[in-house]
Amino acid sequence: MRRTERYPVVGSNSLWHIYKTVPFWKVMKNFIVIQLGRYSPSLPFKNLLYRRFLHMRVGDETSFALMVMPDVMFPERITIGRNSIIGYNTTILAHEYLIDEYRIGNVEIGDRVLIGANSTILPGVQIGDDAIVSAATLVHKDVPAGSFVGGNPMKIIYTAEEMTMRRLNQ
Amino acid sequence: MRRTERYPVVGSNSLWHIYKTVPFWKVMKNFIVIQLGRYSPSLPFKNLLYRRFLHMRVGDETSFALMVMPDVMFPERITIGRNSIIGYNTTILAHEYLIDEYRIGNVEIGDRVLIGANSTILPGVQIGDDAIVSAATLVHKDVPAGSFVGGNPMKIIYTAEEMTMRRLNQ
């Protein structure tokens, strides 16, 4: 179960009233920072941008690949540990806007985590240390530390124990 | 079965002859409108753009999130009802160009439908009222009204009846 806080809305859908739920200037500022980060060739500069202007927690030496897309509304809900890799064009969502409510949830990614390209991470999930998320995965639930997951819907491909055995047998 | 009209081509593949199948100026105009819409912060302005210049049918209060990508060649084949949400970076295709033919099909999305982020909707499908499509779904067949679907390939996760029961039990 993903951990999200739910806010019901009345009348038209929650996205139609977006700037009642998050200030216009905040979305604009976040969008500009995210676009700079998406195309910046310097990894340390991206981390500085994300920490300073999006208020994301990003550990040392964590690497964002080209065109990563952090949440444009609530990026401050995203925490990533140290020495992790977030792959090309990964989408990290901290919100979901539904017809009759919207939900906000923290995304917590551990240390030495690898997220493959084109993955989508939903609000309210935790990804444990040393986990490997395959490319194009929909991360719609927690990922156990050390495991290798992938697919849509996401499945555990190898548990942490199986990954340890595979490394020993190499 | 998706509802598409099929046009065989001879010689090289259908996309190589793209501007024999759709006028160059139309694709250019559509592309500019779509790029404006992808990054516009105003939801009512997007709806105006899509209705006026792409000839899409879009119902009142329907909300397009950031970077939605309607079909660049045949957007006039797309109909969306009222009070629906089309999530971040969703691709709505009304064409498919194959090696020896191309196909065009209407996409019909109902009222109060939620399409999750990064989904891909193929030509010739209908999505019924009140349906919920999970993030990153490949919508390659019809979605029954009121159901909750997701995955790649797409599966029904909860039927309309199950969704009603879940709401009552909340």
Place this chain on the structure above:
Amino acid sequence: MRRTERYPVVGSNSLWHIYKTVPFWKVMKNFIVIQLGRYSPSLPFKNLLYRRFLHMRVGDETSFALMVMPDVMFPERITIGRNSIIGYNTTILAHEYLIDEYRIGNVEIGDRVLIGANSTILPGVQIGDDAIVSAATLVHKDVPAGSFVGGNPMKIIYTAEEMTMRRLNQ
């Protein structure tokens, strides 16, 4: 099994040291060429760009749709035959950067191949002649010639023999 060459790294993750593994100027040049190609309306011009400046092998009449994303680091590892179609926003990766190593692998796509929109092709795979890859597929292993594949994880939907039968029965 995908065919990749593996390069271990010590200390922080492989992406953090990106410009020790591939020259900065090469990535910059590739990025500019790829961005031009992503949005160019002329298909022959894209092929010229990709052959001349990215050193990809691209056969005659092969068509790249809008916003295709070839590998920004090692595009010279990508070979595509003649009269194929690479669909909208397809990502073709020739590298994968993991925490403690990086891997590089050739991508070989045959003649008359169709790749559907929003697919992700991983390094070290071969896609045989006349294969059809559905939209939004994660191509994480070889695709047999003439087959129809799709899904995430990728599965064979119809074998080459079944595809031949289906064409005869039409």
